[in-house]
Amino acid sequence: MRLLRLPRLPGAATAWARVPRVPRVPWSLHTPQLRGLRSAAQVRSDFIEFYRARGHELVPSSPVRPRADPSLLFVNAGMNQFKPLLLGTADPRTPLSSLRRAVNSQKCVRAGGKHNDLDDVGKDHSHHTFFEMMGSWSFGDYFKSEACSMAWTLLTEVYQIPKERLYVSFFNGDPGSGLPPDLETREVWLQLGLPPHRVLPFGLEDNFWEMGDTGPCGPCTEIHVDLRGARDAAPLVNRGCPEVLEIWNLVFMEYNRYWADASLWPLPLRSVDTGMGLERLVSVLQNKSSNYDTDLFLPLILHLHQLSGAVPYSGGPGLLDTAYRVVVDHVRTLAVCIADGVHPGMSGAELVLRRILRRAVRFSLEVLKAPEGTLGRLVPTVAQILVSFVLQSWDSTHLCVINENEAQFLSSLKQGTRLIQRTLHKMEPGAAFPASVAWSLHRDLGFPLDLVDLVLTERGVQVDPEELDQIKAQNKVLALVYNRTLVDQVSEGLCGLILDQTCFYSEKGGQSPDQGYLSTQEAVLPLSDVTSCGGYVLHVVQVSDLIRTGDQVQLHLDQSSRLALMMNHTATHLLSFALRQVLGPTVHQRGSHVSVDRLRFDYSTKSVLSPSQLLQVDLVLCDLVQRDLDVFCEELSLRSALSLRGVRTVDEVYPDPVRVVSVGRSASDLLQDQGQNQNSGLETSVELCCGTHVLQSSDLQDVLVVSERQFIKGISRIIAVTANAAKQAREVGVALEQEVDSLWTRVTGSAPDSLQAAERLAKEVGHLTNEVSLQVLMKTVNQLSSLLPGSYVFLLAQVHSGKVLCACQVPKVRPGLGPGCPALGVRPWVSGPGCPALGVRPWVSGPGCPALGPALGPALGLGPGSGPGSGPGSGPGLNSLIGVF
Structure with a gap:
């Protein structure tokens, strides 16, 4: 037996x-x-x-x-x-x-x-x-x-x-x-x-x-x-x-x-x-x-043997017996799906059924050498086996669906085979088969790429895989969305494109979308956003020339931004692990966002990190980067993934199977080792994640926390940077530390020999304090201007150690808003009396704006006529305000 x-x-x-x-x-x-x-x-x-x-x-x-x-x-x-x-x-x-x-x-x-x-x-x-x-x-x-x-x-x-x-x-x-x-x-x-x-x-x-x-x-x-x-x-x-x-x-x-x-x-x-x-x-x-x-399949196998005239089925692992199993399984699926109203098509379940039909035709024709129409002739046997309990409705129109799709694919196969033969005759000996021809067979004729490889391998020829990957980036526009409506064409304006496939990552899992652009033979389409909508990836582009559904577009991925996102996302996982190592397993992620220039990580905690704890986090991150650990991405069943002790999850619905990203060891190895060491999952970073990541931890070059504050009660927020940004931040930190140390030595050392020397020292300390605080204000102004581009004017000001610090940005397209102009109105960030009109100079970013100090003084609660550098006076006690005009 x-x-x-x-x-x-x-x-x-x-x-x-x-x-x-x-x-x-x-x-x-x-x-x-x-x-x-x-x-x-x-x-x-x-x-x-x-x-x-x-x-x-x-x-x-x-x-x-x-x-x-x-x-x-x-x-x-x-x-x-x-x-x-x-x-x-x-x-x-x-x-x-x-x-x-x-x-x-x-x-x-x-x-x-x-x-x-x-x-x-x-x-x-x-x-x-x-x-x-x-x-x-x-x-x-x-x-x-x-x-x-x-x-x-x-x-x-x-x-x-x-x-x-x-x-x-x-x-x-x-x-x-x-x-x-x-x-x-x-x-x-x-x-x-x-x-x-x-x-x-x-x-x-x-x-x-x-x-x-x-x-x-x-x-x-x-x-x-x-x-x-x-x-x-x-x-x-x-x-x-x-x-x-x-x-x-x-x-x-x-x-x-x-x-x-x-x-x-x-x-x-x-x-x-x-x-x-x-x-x-x-x-x-x-x-x-x-x-x-069993009698669920054997009658179909015997019927297929009669129709094909192939060697009888023996149940072995060879290609011939595999073909028998593929055909009889697939024809059952085709009969049931078509009877339930799912027909071979170009998207979703219909596309899957189309692939099933063409896979069955390929094995029937290429391996069993069965005649055309074999799949359709097997359907009555399927109906007899499954009887009315499974196939509640079946008629000749359903049979026509199979026959028509089979005939269409056979025609494509013959046409594709002829095209391959003609291309081979034109090729030089030893040359690679043109990837453009292989992709055309797949895209236009529905010729499976694995079948192309099979035909070419029999003739001792191969397709250049790199060239084929490059051509795969050319995609067809399946649908256009304009003003929330599906349209056939768009001539100008912002619209959404749904493509047959894409290399762009859409915003999800806390990671920003990829950047880049799309192009046709006539135009370049700058990419504004990539988002997921109803299971589809929507590419939001700015159209300046006519584009229609069915057009071919080339995708151009901004590789530098993709790499930055990969580094920052992996760094987010390492930061989460480092915080657990320093603060203990009670730390839980409460949110994160990965962008090109930085990463943000929110976590539950009773208080902000102390300087010593920040130093420990930095040491853990540096160690992980320097150890050059492999980053593993693999799919596991959701149950297996969640059984890993220490796996990090957030409040999201995860698919099954789920993608697991781990550092240093694969999730499969951790699962196997968990029987002997239940804490194996706690010894490295293991998270459920759908984002993009680097291959080794050393690819990050460096990770540095640049900001940490309490976001709301019980939740703190960390801002961190990687690679060159981390290196520059460390250099700034070292320079700032040296300047502070120098001032500290002079303040705590011998007393100044004159009143003028003491005043100079006080001004240096004040200038250093202003510089640190102004960096925050100016960065905030730049962020606001990027969020609301155009002709908006942004002004931020705050009282710091009794001084008025301000940062302002005025676009050149509004030249009337120059020095001394009283046309700007400012409203307080917090409740308080109205603020007077102000004048600023174009593209000012820093202290010393003309006519700004005397006007801000009363609004900030300083004495009448006060300006930058004045002490606090009577007033409502406002400490910050923002203006957007």
Whole structure:
């Protein structure tokens, strides 16, 4: 009997090697009732009728296109249509709100989006783009005891799986999360007759289910079956052994998580969500080691063999058998999706389905050498297998969709092959295939790039990858947005472009968008902003010449600004880690912003950092930079990522899987090491992040905190800079420190030998104080002028040590606002009497503005006629004001 061999997981080899290799004995030979094996249709029917007899309402499968859920391309789990009930958002006027027990078999597609099995389909015997998820539900009705009891009865009495071949797992708790072990579920299984050695404890990764970083969650118990039997298979559970399979997952939603790192609160309405894949269960009950050997797929494989005339399917790993699996899997998906109203197209789910169809055509034509129209001829067999329960509606018009798209792609393939042949004839020996031709095949004819590589490899030619990457930056305009309306063309003004692909990072996760510009053959389009809108990236540009949908544009990324953003974002992660190292694990991020020139980091604290603490933070940052640590970016399941102790999260909704950025060690290594060292995640920076980062910590060159103040009560704000900006800031700091030290020596040293010397020393101290404070004022004025460009006038002033310090900026486009002009009105930043008219000179930035001091004196509460340098007098006591005109 052929046995499927899958790659072993780490840690599984030892246990797997200890098991004696004896032939698997089908239990159907020892169970008279199973000599006539159940068909897949009977397995599905038995499941549904079992639960209907126990008060569960049959809820029809929803279409594979999600209803009002923009986060999904396709329905990918049985719980999707029950989300409103689980989240407490179900409309009380709908039948869904009154549902207490439910059973269904949900059509699911996993291809594209967060859950994408497309590239794995055909390579193994278990991944599918379309599958059925059979499930039972309790919404505030029964809980653990009844759920486990019903599942046990169904498997052992209805499906007649031998009890001695079943193993169950339960949640053994997680002290770090404050979660106790689920001993209630363990006791239920023991009472049902399972011996203790087949009731196995596992942790968060395997036995705790969460919808996301917030919302309903709870422990789960999984049921595993040993396909061989006559042994103790407990060491093989959850170890990747192909003969010990998980067949059912029972989730008990009893908690609600409000924040990713907060404690869990009990749910007022506890629910049960169970899910069991039909394809896997059928392979178990029909005693097959591969899903493709069951009656869900085998009739399709036999029909495909008849149509293609290829070598018969043998179930091996070779290209021919892979092609069989790809075609029969994909044609099932095509039939179900088209029947549910999803047709191959150019965006979203339609684009994914188009890729599935073309992948199936390619394997059918190129590998199996099947004739045109093969996919369409397989559809009636799909309909017979899935019957009316899955394919509620199917007619000839749906068949035409497949045939038309297949014919269109075949035409493109032939045209593309001819173009490749002509190009090869014109090429010099040893030359690289023109990237422009390869991209044209892909963009204009829909010719897959991997197929281009395959055709060229057979002829000993390759495409220059660098040239191809350069050409990929040329993109097509899919949509234009003008005045919040979709239009076909724009001739001038500010508008938004949606492209088929982009290299620009849109503003999210606290990181500013990329900078750069777009260009066409006729015009340059300066980029004003890049933002995400409804799942699309919107490029806001200034148009001065006609641009239409369908036009080709070239993207020009400002690499210096991208690099600065990368450095500042990585520095933000290092700063967060450094603060935790100095202040302890109670420090939590409360906000951040990464821009080209600096980074801002807000964190919870009881008081501002002391000078010694600032010095310790600086030492930690310098050490991290100098150690030249690798920066790792990888995707993990959300549950795995959050199980890392010390992982930094903020109050956001994270996708699943989620991107994890770590410094020094990869998140995967930390997960593996966590069993021996629970604090491994606390020893480095580990955060969930979607931003751009450098490859090594030394790429930052330097990181320096330049400002730290209390933002609001309990939250402090840090401003830091990197690279050259940090170097310049250090140089300024050193110069300032030397000047202060010099003055301090002169003040604390011998007394001045004359009154004039003492006055000069006092003026130097006052000038130094003014310079430090004026830097802040002038920087604020520059920031205001950049936020409100044009003809605005900005004036800031404040009292510092009894002196009036002011910074002002007047654009040259307003020449009438010159010295002595009384046309400027100033309003106080805080409440107080009105301020007099002022006159300033163009582009003044600093002290000594003409006619400014005497006018500001009364407004600031100084004595009548006072100016800069005068002491405080009577008045309302204002200490700062701002004018914008």
